[in-house]
Amino acid sequence: MSNEAVLHAHAATGHAEHHEHHHHHESFITKYIFSQDHKMISKQFLVTGIVWAILGGLMSVLFRLQLGYPNETFPILEDILGKWAKGGKIQPEFYYALVTMHGTVLVFFVLTAGLSGTFSNLLIPLQCGARDMASPFLNMLSYWFFFISSIIMLSSFFIETGAASGGWTSYPPLSAIGDFSEGSKAGMDCWLISMALFIVSALLGGLNYIATVLNMRTKGLSMTKLPLTIWAFFFTAVLGVLSFPVLLSGAILLLFDRHLGTSFYLSDIFVSKTQTALPNEGGSAILYQHLFWFLGHPEVYIILLPAMGMASEIISTNSRKPIFGYMAMVGSLFAICILAFLVWAHHMFVTGLNPFLGAFFVLLTLLIAVPSAIKVFNWLTTLWKGNIRFTPAMLFAIGFVSLFISGGLTGIYLGNSALDYQLHDTYFVVAHFHIVMGVASMFGMFAGIYHWYPKMFGRHLNHTLGYIHFWVTICGAYLIFWPMHYQGLAGAPRRYYDISNWHFLKGFDGLNQFISTVALIVFATQLLFVFNYFFSMYKGRRLTTKNPWGSTTLEWTTPINPGHGNWPGEIPEVHRWAYDYSKDGRDFIPQTEPIGAEESHH
Amino acid sequence: MNEIKNSPLGDRGKKIHPHKFAMWVALASIVMMFAGLTSAFIVKSSQAGWQDIETPSLFIYSTLVIIISSVTVQMAVRAHKQREKMSKYRLYITITAFLGALFVALQFFGFSNLWTQGITFRSSISGSFLYVIIGLHALHVIGGVAALLVTFFRAFSRRERVYSSVGIEIVATYWHFVDLLWIYLVLFFTLIK
Ligand code: HEM
Ligand SMILES: [Cu+2]
Numbered sequence: 001m002s003n004e005a006v007l008h009a010h011a012a013t014g015h016a017e018h019h020e021h022h023h024h025h026e027s028f029i030t031k032y033i034f035s036q037d038h039k040m041i042s043k044q045f046l047v048t049g050i051v052w053a054i055l056g057g058l059m060s061v062l063f064r065l066q067l068g069y070p071n072e073t074f075p076i077l078e079d080i081l082g083k084w085a086k087g088g089k090i091q092p093e094f095y096y097a098l099v100t101m102h103g104t105v106l107v108f109f110v111l112t113a114g115l116s117g118t119f120s121n122l123l124i125p126l127q128c129g130a131r132d133m134a135s136p137f138l139n140m141l142s143y144w145f146f147f148i149s150s151i152i153m154l155s156s157f158f159i160e161t162g163a164a165s166g167g168w169t170s171y172p173p174l175s176a177i178g179d180f181s182e183g184s185k186a187g188m189d190c191w192l193i194s195m196a197l198f199i200v201s202a203l204l205g206g207l208n209y210i211a212t213v214l215n216m217r218t219k220g221l222s223m224t225k226l227p228l229t230i231w232a233f234f235f236t237a238v239l240g241v242l243s244f245p246v247l248l249s250g251a252i253l254l255l256f257d258r259h260l261g262t263s264f265y266l267s268d269i270f271v272s273k274t275q276t277a278l279p280n281e282g283g284s285a286i287l288y289q290h291l292f293w294f295l296g297h298p299e300v301y302i303i304l305l306p307a308m309g310m311a312s313e314i315i316s317t318n319s320r321k322p323i324f325g326y327m328a329m330v331g332s333l334f335a336i337c338i339l340a341f342l343v344w345a346h347h348m349f350v351t352g353l354n355p356f357l358g359a360f361f362v363l364l365t366l367l368i369a370v371p372s373a374i375k376v377f378n379w380l381t382t383l384w385k386g387n388i389r390f391t392p393a394m395l396f397a398i399g400f401v402s403l404f405i406s407g408g409l410t411g412i413y414l415g416n417s418a419l420d421y422q423l424h425d426t427y428f429v430v431a432h433f434h435i436v437m438g439v440a441s442m443f444g445m446f447a448g449i450y451h452w453y454p455k456m457f458g459r460h461l462n463h464t465l466g467y468i469h470f471w472v473t474i475c476g477a478y479l480i481f482w483p484m485h486y487q488g489l490a491g492a493p494r495r496y497y498d499i500s501n502w503h504f505l506k507g508f509d510g511l512n513q514f515i516s517t518v519a520l521i522v523f524a525t526q527l528l529f530v531f532n533y534f535f536s537m538y539k540g541r542r543l544t545t546k547n548p549w550g551s552t553t554l555e556w557t558t559p560i561n562p563g564h565g566n567w568p569g570e571i572p573e574v575h576r577w578a579y580d581y582s583k584d585g586r587d588f589i590p591q592t593e594p595i596g597a598e599e600s601h602h
Numbered sequence: 603m604n605e606i607k608n609s610p611l612g613d614r615g616k617k618i619h620p621h622k623f624a625m626w627v628a629l630a631s632i633v634m635m636f637a638g639l640t641s642a643f644i645v646k647s648s649q650a651g652w653q654d655i656e657t658p659s660l661f662i663y664s665t666l667v668i669i670i671s672s673v674t675v676q677m678a679v680r681a682h683k684q685r686e687k688m689s690k691y692r693l694y695i696t697i698t699a700f701l702g703a704l705f706v707a708l709q710f711f712g713f714s715n716l717w718t719q720g721i722t723f724r725s726s727i728s729g730s731f732l733y734v735i736i737g738l739h740a741l742h743v744i745g746g747v748a749a750l751l752v753t754f755f756r757a758f759s760r761r762e763r764v765y766s767s768v769g770i771e772i773v774a775t776y777w778h779f780v781d782l783l784w785i786y787l788v789l790f791f792t793l794i795k
Contacts, residue, residue: 134620203631211624215617241627245635249642252734262723262730264642282651282727287642294638 034144036136037564041143042121043456046449048150049114050530055154056105057523063098066090068516070498084162092497093182096165097157099495100183103168104153104191108198111303111441113146116240119306119448120209120233122456126555127227129218129572131565134211138204145201149194156190164191167495169292172265172285176257179273188258192251199244199251206244209237218554220574224330225591227553227578228323231330232309235337236302243298243341250291257283264288286351293344300437301340304404305333307444308375311397313578314451315379317551318394319386320587322579325378332371339368349417350424358417365415372408376401387582391549392466396447399474400440406478407436410485425495428488431481439477446470446529453533454548458561459540465532469525476522480515487511550588553578557592625772629779632742636735636783640790643731647794655721655728657791658712664705665788668743671701672781675750675774682767695754695770698777702747709740732791739787742780749773 035041065074066089073088084094121139125132133139156163165183166175170191178185213234217226253264257280265288266280316323323329345353345361353361379401388394410432413419423429446469453461488494492505499505500512547556554574558566572592580589584600646652678694681687713733721729753770 134624138624203628207624207627207631210627211620215620215623241631242634245631246638249635249638252738253639253642256723256730256734260723262734263727264646264730279724282649284646284649287645290645291638291642 034140036132036140038121038125038133038136038139039456039562039564039566041139042118044143045113045117045121045146046456048147049110049118050533052105052109052114052150053526054530056102056110057526059098059102059105061520061523062090063095063102064516064519066095066497067499068513070500093162093165095497096167096181096495097163097183097187100165100167100170100191101153101157101163104164104195106438107168107299107303108195109146109150109153111438111445112202112240112299113198115303115306115441115445115448116209116233116236117143117146117205118445119229119310119452120205120237122452123229123555124209124212124233125216126455126558126566127230127553127578128213128216129221129554129574130212130216131567131571133208134216135208139208142201142204142208145197145204149197149201152190152194152197156187156194159186159190161185161187163187169289169296170254171292172254172257172288173269176254176266177271177278179271189255192255192258195251196248199248202240202244206237206241209233210241213237218571218574221554221591224327225574225577227309228312228326228329228333229306229309231333232305232312235333236305239298239302239305239337239340243295243302246291247295250288250295253291254288286348289348289351290344293347294341296347297344298340300433301336303437303441304444305336307400307441307447308333308404310444310448310451311379311400312382313553314393314397314447315382315401316579316581317451317549318389318391318397319383320389320550320581321382321386322581322583323378324381325374326577326579328374329378332374335371336368339364339371343368346415346417346420349420355417362415362417366412369408369412369415372404376405376408391450392461392463392470393447393451395467395470396443396450399470400443400447402474403435403440403443403477407432407434407440411436422491423488425493426488427484427492427494430494431484431488434481434484435477439481443474446473449533451549452555453536453540454543455555455558457537457540458543459536460543460548461536461540462532465528469529469532472525473522476518476525479518480522483511483515547590552576552580552588552590554591557590619768621768622772622775625775629776632779632783635738636787639731639735639738640787643728643735643790644794646727646731651727653726653728655716655726655732657732657788658715660708660712660715661788664708664712665784667701667705667708668781668784671698671705672778674698674701675777679767679770679774682770691770692754695750699747699750699754702743702750702777706740706743706747709736713737735787739780739784742783746773746777746780749776 031037032040035044062077065077074085075088077085077090078088081090081094084091090098121133124130153163161182163183164170164175164187165181166188170188174180175184175188178188213226213230217223253262256262257265261279263280263283265285266278266283267285268277268279268281270277312323312329343361343365345358346365349358349361383398410428414423414429414432450461450466453459487505487508490505490508492499492508500509543560546558546560549556554572557572559568574591575594576589576591578591580591581587583589584598647654674694675698678691678698681691681694713736716729716732721732723730723733750773753773756769
């Protein structure tokens with residue numbers, strides 16, 4: 001089936017579709033709001049992601065204020081936040097809501113929707129040589145489900161009892177019974193409904209990405225000629241499509257327990273607030289953890305793989321060298337994708353999991369280190385003796401590799417159940433996943449934005465601001481999260497409102513203030529990036545050539561500001577893989593160039 | 603549609619239509635959702651305090667109904683492919699949609715039988731599972747009925763002439779899927795005891 005036919009199928013069913021062949025009038029609404037152009041949808045995801053990143057970052061600044069200065073008051077907070085900061089002090093309920101929302105927002109809204117949503121949408125059609133997604137209409141729906149889900153999540157901050165506050169994992173029984181915490185009242189319902197809509201959005205997006213990669217590649221573009229970005233987005237979508245529905249079932253059961261009196265997760269536990277036992281019988285809270293982590297672990301790779309793909313592409317382009325071990329890169333993505341479904345119980349070692357069963361999960365968990373190490377090795381060998389151009393995108397991509405190594409190593413500690421008994425639910429885990437997932441994927445996202453901004457807006461981001469952004473952020477990230485390893489090893493538990501009451505943690509008071517201060521600085525620096533982003537949209541240096549980075553891939557063969565349909569004439573044909581850099585005495589050879597008779601093999 | 607010859611994939615016309623493919627991916631995702639629920643059922647059924655319940659006998663009829671509807675939807679696809687039989691096509695779609703609605707109604711009566719026997723959300727975990735899983739399946743059937751109705755009205759609309767059979771084929775795939783899913787669920791609930 002052809003690309004054209006897909007676009008036309010829509011024209012025929014009344015959803016007006018436009019592309020190069022016949023320019024219809026596009027109204028503001030069809031162009032900017034209910035757009036079905038993958039490039040516009042990608043920008044919508046990105047801008048929504050940026051808004052959420054600012055909000056989520058702000059939340060962390062607020063709760064770091066509490067953690068760094070537990071005994072001080074900040075009267076200005078009461079002016080802004082009202083009862084949530086009575087007397088200028090973040091209240092416990094609000095603190096827990098902040099932590100919960102920070103996790104939810106960053107994991108799902110920023111690093112899933114903001115990352116995959118932006119770059120899968122932008123790059124899959126462009127790098128596969130397609131006029132648009134398999135179903136532009138479902139693609140548009142995917143964004144709007146995300147948007148509605150966002151609004152519901154956001155609104156939960158404004159209800160009387162506050163937003164959900166049971167942690168981003170929302171474990172029952174805490175999350176199931178309103179009597180247990182304020183956040184488990186209406187806030188938790190908002191959370192569940194919002195997440196259900198989010199899952200629908202992720203599924204609609206994911207099935208489009210898969211269908212497009214498999215069915216709509218241009219002539220000559222076999223799977224093994226695909227850029228690694230596309231492979232990464234593809235596996236990300238597969239992970240999402242197969243794991244999100246399981247979270248949906250978990251959430252549905254939780255909704256039943258909350259409102260219809262079922263006992264999936266609840267049993268006859270005692271509620272101190274009402275001084276009675278629950279009427280439920282025989283439920284198992286562990287069941288929720290199984291359902292949650294069956295998504296939860298693949299989810300962390302849903303967040304990571306796009307960053308890996310983009311880092312591969314950017315590192316190769318800016319080292320002017322072919323990626324080292326292309327097939328090994330694809331193979332390790334595949335291995336990670338399979339293993340991601342087989343390790344979920346490593347989050348549950350201390351739940352009373354049978355230690356014999358635990359041993360298998362230890363083994364499978366440690367196996368993930370193998371494909372991860374292969375990838376790291378290949379990035380480093382690609383960089384090795386490269387002709388490196390340190391663009392901001394390249395710096396962020398290298399920073400990504402650094403962070404992935406640092407955080408991956410601590411994963412190996414945690415993957416041993418014997419060590420995890422000690423480390424579970426301490427700041428060691430917080431340090432591990434922020435470095436390996438949170439910050440590393442943010443770096444992948446920044447790298448992607450700096451690299452593909454010219455394709456999105458026809459202008460460059462300001463590079464000086466980019467360098468400042470990079471150096472402050474990487475130093476800040478390590479300064480914030482490195483010390484947390486020590487706190488965790490010493491036994492500091494995560495998620496607590498105030499750990500200064502424990503005598504054995506007294507020594508960390510100064511360190512906590514230091515971390516909070518750095519967090520504030522790093523947050524402010526991100527605002528610099530946001531400024532750069534919006535400023536450069538109107539005032540950035542204009543692109544003068546189609547292919548500013550000297551890249552081989554198809555997106556750079558489109559006009560500087562491509563219309564809907566991407567290529568004005570025919571879609572180019574592909575003749576070679578995406579990594580012919582510094583070959584046969586040439587700086588780079590585009591994928592569209594036929595293989596010459598004399599050409600050497602890679 | 604002279605743009606077709608512009609098509610980069612012109613030589614791949616025999617390949618599966620992207621929309622059809624997207625439907626298969628969606629089905630995989632629905633499978634995962636029910637796999638999650640039924641494995642939760644297995645996990646729970648091995649724990650203390652579990653009581654089996656009889657599945658309502660009405661479900662035999664609903665099984666029959668949904669199997670017949672699979673046949674009629676297939677006949678609709680065939681009629682659509684042979685263009686001149688559009689009236690038959692409409693007829694089969696109508697019958698299928700009707701059988702779908704009948705199926706949902708039967709499920710509902712099965713549920714109310716159970717409920718009057720005292721199997722409520724509060725009284726029985728296995729019952730709760732039954733309600734949730736079969737209820738979710740029924741929702742998927744309702745979704746299928748809605749899709750059929752859309753296809754149905756399209757078949758009558760003067761403005762849009764849909765010659766491509768892709769739409770009805772996708773709906774039919776989905777319909778067979780919910781049918782198979784139901785058979786799986788029936789077998790599951792009967793055999794797991
Ligand atoms: C060598 C690879 C890795 C291993 C062996 C590993 C192992 C683990 C283990 C055992 C835990 C549970 C710790 C606990 O709660 O006690 C954990 C937590 C976590 N890991 Fe990893 N990990 C690895 C890589 C990654 C990667 C690549 C990501 C994300 C991209 C990631 C994200 C997370 C997250 C988000 C958590 C914490 C979830 C929570 O409890 O809130 N990990 N990791
Ligand atoms: Cu994990």
